[in-house]
Amino acid sequence: MRVMVIVKATEDSENPLPPNPEAMAEMGRFNQQLIAAGIMPPDTGIGLKPSSQGKRIAFDGTDRTVIDGPFPATRELVAGFWIWTVKDVDEAVAWVKRCPNPMPGPSEIEIRPLYEAEDLE
Template sequence: MRFMFVIKASKDSEAGVMPPAEMISAMADYHGELAKAGVLLDGSGLQPSSKGWRITWSGGKKTITDGPFAETKELIAGYTIIQVKTREEAMEWANRFPNPQIENGQIEIRQMFDLEDFEPSEGIDRFREMGIAQDRP
């Protein structure tokens, strides 16, 4: 099963403040442990929302809004994807994650979809064709 550790944004990450050397070093140690255990699949930091944009569908209308976006706590600043055997293992790895922000940090852990979890159906077949949600092997 795959899990995504979603790193929430902060005032600093949104202001484009680069993480201090000690934090980068702690992150490298942690991700090194994930890699040594063979469970690290992917990960990246994200640039501030001022460099991004949004597309919103509302009332049959599509609008494009340029960043930055105000609700800092709802934004994300990075992600790490791991593949483990059990949910408990994901919990344990998540507990070892270093604080990803200079001040108040938050990570959110989400299990990624695996279509094999669902009963076969026409809808699931169409999802499958979109090429999303593949946990196997």
């Protein structure tokens, strides 16, 4: 099964400081473990720039409205993600528990299974 592992945004990710070399190296080692285990293809752990650099497009019938960031409700935003292939959600949970904290302070990571073709038949 495939899952999206979502790093939830925090005030730190929305107002980023220069990267911490030790934290970047620790996350790099974790990503290498995921790759070596066949959980994640190379170059698919993705960090996102702050929502201040993003845009949303709101749909209402045929109308489209562009909304510039930053976006409110920081806890509901995504700061980064991985796509993993795991045997089940429990395996994804076990891997996330091994993950270094992606933020300088408290943070959350969410795991969401992806729809596969057989789910839609």
